[in-house]
Amino acid sequence: MSRHEVWADLARLKDRTPFYDAVIAEQDKKEPRRIRIGDKWLADFASCNYLGFDVDPEIMAAPAELIAEWGTHPSWSRLLGNPKPYLDIEEQLTELLQAPDTLVLPTITHIHMTVIPVLAGKGTVFCEAQAHRTIYDGSSVARGNGATLHRWRSTDLGALAVALRQAPHDKPRLVCMDGINSMSGNEPGLAAIADICRAEGALLYVDDAHGFGVIGERTATETSPYGSSGNSIVRHLGESYEGLVLVGGFSKAYSSLLAFLALPTQMKEYLKFAAAPYLYSGPSPTASLATVLAGFDVNRARGDTIRGALWHKTSRVLDHVRKLGLSTPNTSGFPIIELPTRQGADIEEVAEVLWDRGIYVTLAAYPLVPRDQAGFRIQVTAANTDEEIEELNATITELAPLLRPTDGDGAGV
Ligand SMILES: Cc1ncc(COP(=O)(O)O)c(C=O)c1O
Numbered sequence: 001m002s003r004h005e006v007w008a009d010l011a012r013l014k015d016r017t018p019f020y021d022a023v024i025a026e027q028d029k030k031e032p033r034r035i036r037i038g039d040k041w042l043a044d045f046a047s048c049n050y051l052g053f054d055v056d057p058e059i060m061a062a063p064a065e066l067i068a069e070w071g072t073h074p075s076w077s078r079l080l081g082n083p084k085p086y087l088d089i090e091e092q093l094t095e096l097l098q099a100p101d102t103l104v105l106p107t108i109t110h111i112h113m114t115v116i117p118v119l120a121g122k123g124t125v126f127c128e129a130q131a132h133r134t135i136y137d138g139s140s141v142a143r144g145n146g147a148t149l150h151r152w153r154s155t156d157l158g159a160l161a162v163a164l165r166q167a168p169h170d171k172p173r174l175v176c177m178d179g180i181n182s183m184s185g186n187e188p189g190l191a192a193i194a195d196i197c198r199a200e201g202a203l204l205y206v207d208d209a210h211g212f213g214v215i216g217e218r219t220a221t222e223t224s225p226y227g228s229s230g231n232s233i234v235r236h237l238g239e240s241y242e243g244l245v246l247v248g249g250f251s252k253a254y255s256s257l258l259a260f261l262a263l264p265t266q267m268k269e270y271l272k273f274a275a276a277p278y279l280y281s282g283p284s285p286t287a288s289l290a291t292v293l294a295g296f297d298v299n300r301a302r303g304d305t306i307r308g309a310l311w312h313k314t315s316r317v318l319d320h321v322r323k324l325g326l327s328t329p330n331t332s333g334f335p336i337i338e339l340p341t342r343q344g345a346d347i348e349e350v351a352e353v354l355w356d357r358g359i360y361v362t363l364a365a366y367p368l369v370p371r372d373q374a375g376f377r378i379q380v381t382a383a384n385t386d387e388e389i390e391e392l393n394a395t396i397t398e399l400a401p402l403l404r405p406t407d408g409d410g411a412g413v
Contacts, residue, residue, distance in 0.1 A: 009367040017351040019363040033384045035360060042360040043388040045378045050214050050335055051230075051306050052383030053295050054255035062294035063287035070286045078105075079272060079279040085289040089258070092296045096231050099241050099262035105277045106284050108209055108249045108259040112138030114275040115261065116176060119203060119245070120147040123171030126163065126202070128178065128188075129153045135176050135207055142174075154188055157196060164200040172203065179208025179233035179246075180215065183377065184329035185336030187211070190237050197243055204244045208233045210336065213253020213299070214307065223308030225333055230303055234262070256291040258284045310335055310382045313389055317380060320393040327404040338364070340375035345402040347374040353402075357395040375404070 014020050018037065028034035032055040033044045053059050066085065074083040086104060093102045105111055116125060116138035127139040129151050143149040148167070152160045154177070167173050175197050180187055190206065197204040215236040216229040227236050230253065234246050241262060249259040261271070272278045298306075314335040321328050321337065330337050341347055347365045354361060354376065362377040378392065396403070 006367050013365055013367070016348050017363060017365065018355055019351055019361075031385055031388075033381065033388055037360075040355070040358065042355075042358045043384070043391055044360045045380065045384065045388075045392060046360050046362045047381060048210070048252035048379055049255045049381050049383065050210075050253045050310060050379070051255075051295075051299075051303070052381050053253070053291065053298065055383050056298060058298055059255070059291050059294040062290040066290035066293075067286050070289075072287070073285050074283050074289075076283070077277075077279050077281060078283055083283075083286075083289070085286075085293060086283075089289065089292050089296075090260075092293070093260055094262075096229065096296065096299075097246070097262050098231065098235060099246065101265040101268050102260050102262050103268045103271060103278075104258055104260045106257065106259065106281055107251065108207060108247055109134045109137075110277045110281060111247055111259055111261060111275075112207070113141055114138075114277055115247075115271060116174065116205065117142040117145045117147070118271060118274045119172060119205065120145075120174045121172045122146040124148045124150055124167040124173050126150045126152050126160065126167075126173065126175040128176065130181065130183075131176055131178050132182055132207055132209070135178070139176060147172075154193070157189075157192055160193070161196045161200065164196065164202050169201070173200070174203050174205055176205045177207070179206050179248075180211035180332075180334055180336075182210055182336070183338055184332075185210075185334035185338075186329065186332045187215075187233060187237070187334075190233060190239055194239055194244060202243075205247065206233065206244065207247045209247075209249045210252055210334070211236065212248035212250075214310070214334065216307075221304075223304045224311030226307045226311055228304055230299060230307060232262075250288070250292050250295070254292055254295040256284070256288040256295065258288050258292050306382045310380065313382070313384060313386075314380045316389050317378065317392060317396075320396060322406075324397060324400050325405050325407075326396070326400060327406045335380040337378040337380070338375060339378070339396070339399075340373065340404040342402055342404045343372070345374075350376065350399060350402050353399055354395060357391065357398070359392055359395045 022037045025036045035044045090102045112134045120142040125139040125142045125147050212232045213230040216227040216231040217235040219228040222228045246262040250256040364375050
């Protein structure tokens with residue numbers, strides 16, 4: 001299909017549904033997940049602010065004080081001037097993750113585009129087929145710099161082991177994958193993949209953009225199966241950081257513009273010079289550093305209570321979806337719930353019902369996804385009210401005839 005045809009399809013999609021490029025005019029002061037688009041108020045289930053930190057009064061109050069101290073933006077690149085809040089963040093983050101060390105940079109996209117090529121060198125990048133687009137883009141840059149790019153599937157680990165064995169051992173072998181999957185909300189079989197990488201002497205690179213802040217180590221006192229502390233997939237699955245680099249971000253659960261690598265100190269010191277952002281990129285604004293630091297405080301004091309409530313809200317939606325016999329790839333209970341449409345159903349009709357009933361979601365429509373993968377994705381956050389969850393469930397009931405059943409048209413999960 002030509003670029004012009006794709007543009008035409010995109011333009012038609014934008015014309016026919018109000019879900020793309022929508023201007024959010026305001027959010028309600030008392031119920032912040034009520035958003036206004038034009039003159040329509042909708043309940044927002046499209047943000048990734050899972051913990052509701054974006055509207056937590058304690059976190060909202062934090063930037064003013066730090067800005068009074070540091071100004072709005074520490075506009076040195078980190079190598080040239082490293083304001084202390086950065087070091088405070090890395091110290092607290094290392095402790096939270098129980099990682100050997102951490103390096104924070106502005107975004108995960110920055111990290112993938114610059115760190116993957118450095119770690120891959122002229123060796124081989126093994127990119128998981130479902131990995132996030134930004135991992136694939138970083139791997140493509142690595143290929144442009146002389147690395148070989150190999151795609152693998154998490155459903156065929158035998159093939160990964162063979163490919164790792166066959167790749168030249170005198171050059172880096174870097175295996176890249178997602179932690180919590182951004183579409184299904186499910187966790188990968190990390191232990192088996194890490195075992196293969198360690199046995200083959202390859203480095204494993206895991207992007208847990210969505211998991212960080214939500215899932216964490218399992219404890220006797222945990223408030224939900226998400227676990228405690230929100231310290232990400234490695235701790236959640238009881239894995240170790242040996243031979244593993246964890247990448248995560250604050251732009252979802254922590255509602256702040258910042259991202260990190262959990263890595264050995266020696267690699268951190270090397271990446272400060274070898275990967276571009278530490279020297280060449282502007283840093284995150286002071287407000288983001290402040291909300292990350294306040295987020296750590298709130299996480300310590302109330303994080304597990306918030307995660308317990310988030311689990312409960314998400315379960316209400318998932319239980320309802322299951323009761324209706326609808327298909328969703330979500331088997332984990334994570335607050336990402338994708339609902340595919342029934343074969344032959346019209347996604348524009350689905351979009352119209354959602355809009356009419358005031359439910360704002362991420363619409364997955366052609367040409368953004370292949371026609372047979374159309375549907376919509378719900379993201380539940382701790383800031384969604386019980387009333388909003390009820391409205392969502394009522395709308396799902398109404399849409400059920402257009403949504404894919406767990407059995408029926410053969411495509412259920
Ligand atoms: C899995 C995953 N990785 C990376 C990103 C990009 O993160 P950032 O906004 O920090 O660049 C996203 C954002 O949607 C994501 O879902």
